Structure formats: structure tokens, C-alpha cells
Amino acid sequence: MKRKLLLPFLLLVLLFPAVADSYSLSAFISGVSNGPDSFGYKLFPLGTTFGFEKFFRIFNGLKDAEFQVEMSMAFNEDVISELYDWRTGRPKWSMTKEEEAEYEFLSGTYFYPRAYIDVYLDQGFWTNPLYPDGTLFNVKIGFNSNFSMSVERLSLSRPGTDSPVFTDWDGNTRYPYTESLPAFPWFQGSRNVLSNYLYLDLYLNLDRDTPTDAEPEHGFYMELLLQYGPWWLANNIMNGTQSDYFKATLYAEEKLELFSIQQENGWNWVNMYFGHSNSLQYIYGDVVPRHMVPEDRLRGYLSDRIWLHFTGPQFMAGDCFTFIELNLYNTIRFGGVVNEPGNVTHAVELQSSFTALVQIRLFGFIRLEYQVGYDFIRGIWPEKPRWWQNAALSFYVSV
């Protein structure tokens, strides 16, 4: 196991040229998720993403390349989806009531500790005309290794009425977790999963730099991301084949500054920009790991987003500001259902929603957010249009 995991990593590391001492090191920490129910009265983070970047020169005449290691861990509970027959992967929404009775669905809550390590090398070419310090075109190659466990929920360590989900009280695995589970490969065997993929990310930057995110965005950006997780990338060494897929994502966005008024010290008073983006994605392959399974398990995705972004004044420090954003999303999901052997079911669905978001950012690492939204159409779900809202306090740092 370890040796197989080590190899791709070492290969990447050995791509380093001999001049590695000229790198600079910086660390970043971003995105802290919430822990399982009741942990720390829901106030304390339990899970962190952090990383290190090193910059060094590979090719003379080009800007420095970036080498990054990113690590992440999270300890949450999760709920088993009750929507897919575990044997055939057929979704409940494609069945009649009579058919539903012939299939078997899983249910339950479990503890889902997980972590990943991601390493990449990013080399930029030419100069971004709207941001002379940046590059016009970048090529990024990387490797991502993801580990997760599915174990009984934590409340079982205390007196209570919960029962184990995967085993009985003798520790014997319950049916059907003793079988192979094509729709839920991550629940097979010991339920410890290792899933790796390689990726190639090409992106074009024709947009402005926004060092504090308070500046108005302007310009064009386009990205092609290819993620490849074949079985031979050590994806079949634990509890059967856990990954065998290829995922392609194409993304483009255009932003137009509408107005911008500045304070005397160069900070922002108010500004506004208009944005539009499209995203197209498709997943090929027989086994898609849990962290790559798309919503409603449909292989294809085409989305359109229009937004208006208004930023209020920067106060106290450059990274203290508020913004309001209005978004209109239209998404089409289409194609076969992932992890359904035989690719029997096909569907197309349209999701359409509006959201309004207000965020207060303080000192670069505290975000207070309130969001309200209206779902016009929820695709295959026979739900009426509805309003929803949520609020969050998060610690977040990005550089």
C-alpha cells in the first residue's frame, strides 16, 4: 500500500530540478468545516485544509513555477443515500411505486473521517495583459490521494438507542454490506477507501488581479480540467475497485466592471461588476468514488450563471469589507447514472434558482454570511418552487 502510494509522490518530487534551494516557502490555511453533530456546541471547527507552496525556476526566461502540497482532513457524520438500489445502482426517481418494492435501499447515519493529500506543479507562460505580474496561460499537473473511513456513528460510544449500521452488536458485518455493492463501492469490505487521481489543469488568465477580493473583477478566464482515476493507480488495493473513471470539466467566465470609486488611500469605497459563466462537465467510467459523485448521480452537467456583485467600503484593514451578490443559476444535468452497471437509466433535468448573498469579511480569516434563495425548478424532484435561507460563520483564509 504505502509503497504504491509513495511512488507517484516520489516521481513528482523528483521532477524538481537541482536548483530547489531558490524556492520560497509559504503556508496557507483555508476552509474549516464543522464537526459531527454536537461537537463543540457547533462552534468549533473540526477539519482543516492547509498547504505549502514553493516557487522556483524551471525554465530560464519563464516565470517561477509553483509547487504546492495541500492537505486536508475532516471528521463529520454523513447519511447513507436511500435513493439508489445497492445492487443495480438504479435510482428511486426512475421507478414506479410497484418497482420500488422490488429493489433494496440502504439507510443510516455513520461517521465519515477522511483526509486527502494533493500535490501539483504549476508553470505559467507569457504575460497576462491585464495583470503584468501574472501569466497568461498556465499548465498544472497534479496528483490527489484521498483516504476515507466509514465507521459506526460516534453516539454509539454512549448509552442510547442507536444501533450499529454496518455490523450487528457482535461486530459481524450485516447484510448487504457483506456483498459487493456496485452502487456504493465505498461501503464494501472494511469500508476503508483509498482513491487516487492524476490531473491536468490548463487555464487562461485574461483578468485583473484582486489581492484582497474587494477590488472589482474584470476580464476573461477559461479553464480545462481533466481528472483521471484509473483502477491501476492503486485504486483497487483496498476492498475491490474503488475508482475507475475520467472526468472532464470546461469552465469559462466573463466579468465586466460597471463602476468603482476609491478612497484617498487607494482602498475601495464602492464598486460593482457583472459576471457570467458557463461550465460543462462529464464523468466517464464504471466506478466513481464518493467524493466525485455528482449531484443526482448524473454524468453530465451544463450550467449557466449570471451575477451582479456589489462591494462596500474597505474599513480598518484592506481585507475588511462587505459585499452583496445576486445570482441566477440555470443548470442542466444529463446522461447516465454513475455507479449503475450497464448504464440503464438516462435522464435530463433542469435546475433553476436565484440566490442573494451578503458577506462580511474581517481580517482575511473571518466570514459572516447570510444567504437567501429561491428554487424555481428542482429538476427530477417533484417539488414546488420554494424560498430557503442559511447563515454561517466561518474561518477562511486564502492567498
Place this chain on the structure above:
Amino acid sequence: MRRIAAAILIFVALSASLPAIGFGYHVFEIRTELEFGYGVFPSSVMYQFNFPMPDFIPGTKTELAFRLDNGLVYRHLRQNPDDGSFLALDPPSYPTEYTVLFDEFNLFFGQGFVDTSFSDNDLVTLFFSIDGRFENAYERLSWLSGPGEREGVFGYSDGSGWVDRFPGSSWMGAPELAGDRMMFQTSLTTGVVLDYMREKVTRRDGVWFASYLRLAPDFMILNDGTGNFIASWNELKLSKTLFSVDNEKDYRDLSWVSIVLDNHTVYRYLFGDRVPQYILGGDIWGDSDVPAYDSVLTNRLSLTIYGPQINSRDTYPLIRIFWDFGVGFGHPLNSIHDDYGVETVGSYGVRAEFIIFDIAQLYYEIGCVYDPAFNEKVYVEQRFGFSVGI
């Protein structure tokens, strides 16, 4: 939550006139657990955000930071929950290992005095912090994962349900595990660091000393009463480079080979009637820790042979031979037994490591606990692993 607000307020007061962004981020320690991702993937991490601060005394460092430490760690139950007697006196037949999810934050202020020309650190640094720590304990992750895993620490399965192993216990022997096994404690810490260490990755010479005092009485604001203690923690590091062949052709001051002798002593004294596990200390190599007496002293003497730094300061092999020795003396903590006692523990071993760009490391170690605590068994253990970190 209120602490976070306090952090912001203090920061606002100090920085109203400061320009733009100047935050730094710093990762101190990444830890792994063998049962979570084979020790390759991180399971807990300690890091800090530095607030932008002017240096109060020119040439020395002033630091204001918000530290966070969070994740999952494994721990052993070491004292009988009912009366606090040491389990090592009569090792139990059930497993003693359990999982702790935790979060610790510190609002940290440090001020350096007397600049040393040879390092980034000042000769003397005084610091002060306000701390909060949240913990929640559960059975280990592998509990109930197979037919051999019916026994937990806090309870076991009788085939039809969960049975409490310590019904009605006072949890005197591990006060933070009482009730729902959740704790939230706040404390104040103050300390001093003396740093006269010349360090160049593979070479070290000098003295480093740190001492801090943590006050965690149960009347602290936001304290849930599971802890009530005062801790004095003292560390002394002595290092001497015995032998070094420098790579003279290289301008980066690399070495071909060097041998460094280190000695690291920790003495901690604890006072209080409810002392949580996280502050007990007494760690030596292996699973046999120094029993929790009010005084615990541990010492590591090690000899490290560094191989050549390959193309970079941060890529090199090393072999370390170490001898760990610990002694606990005084009165047992968290216990109704108040008799004066002394117990020694000891282990030795060797660790070989290959460090790649200071990011990844590959290691093998083998060691022997030759003097375990009380009636625990002498054992030899080896580990092989790969981990990513700093």
C-alpha cells in the same frame, strides 16, 4: 465564540492605524494516527494566524497570533475511573485506547528581548496567552468493525446492545471523561523562552530553555468544571555538534556529514484535583508513559548522524539513536490514593529517516521499552512509514 470576539476587539484596538494586509500563517505540527490512513494522512494539525504587529522594541520580535489546534488523536485510559489507581499496576484485559476529537485555541502575545545575531529568534521571549480547549472522547475508530472488536473502553457489546463498563463511576481517574465525555476548559498561560541555539538543519550548538505556567482553575470564565489545575512546564535542550564535514564547494553552507548530540529534559509539576489527560505529559518512546504523579521528569539523550544534504538544505537522510528515561514522583493525580510514590520508565531505540524538501519523510524505527510502568510488559516494536508534513 466570546473568545473570538475578544480576539477581534483586541486586534482592532491594536491595529486601527495599520495599513492593509499583513497576515502570516504558520503550521507548527502535523500529526498522524496509524489507524487513520496508515499514518500517511494527517489527523490533526496545529497552526496560527499572525496579526500584523509593529515591533515594540526595535530589532526584536513582537507577536500577536491566534493559534488553533484541531483534529483527532488516540489516547489511552491510564487510571481507574472509580478511584484513580494506575491501570499499569494491574493491566486490564480490555482495550484502553480511545479516540478524542479536539480543538484548542490560544490568543497568543509574545515579546522578544535582546536580538541574537545568529538566529531569527530573540535571546529572551516573554509570552502570555488566553486558551480554550474543547474535547470529546469516543471509542476508537475500529470499534465494532469486526467480530474481534466487541470490547471498547467505555463500554462493550454483549451481543444485543451497549453495556456501560463503568456504570455510576465518579470518573475521578479521568475527570474529563465523565458524563457525555465532553470537556471545555479555559486557561491563562504565561511563560519565558531563552534561546541561545545556533541551528543549521543538520548542525546545532547551544542551549534552549522554556518555562511556562498554565492556570486553569474551575472558576475561569466559560469553564465547564471538568478541570481544576495549575501546571508548571519546563524544558531544557542542550545540543553539541561533535563532528561536521562541510560541503565547501557549495555556497549554501551544506554539510556532507555531521554528528549531533542532543539532550532534551522536560520537568512538569501539576497541582489540582481534576487534571485532564492532555496536560499530563510524561511521554517516552513506546506506549508506556510515566504514571501521573504530580512531578514528572522525562529525558531524551540522542545521537544523530546526518547524511549529505542532497542538492538542497531540506533533503537529507539521518540516523538517530535515542535513550528515553522518565520518572514520576510525588502524589498520584486524580486519585483517592494519596501515598507518596516513585516509578521509573525507560526505552531506547534507533530511527532512520529520509527527509525530502522538508515536506515528506520516510522513516523506519525500532525500539524497546526496557522499563515499562509498573507491571506492563517489556516489549519491542518497529514502525515503518511515510508521512507528509513540515
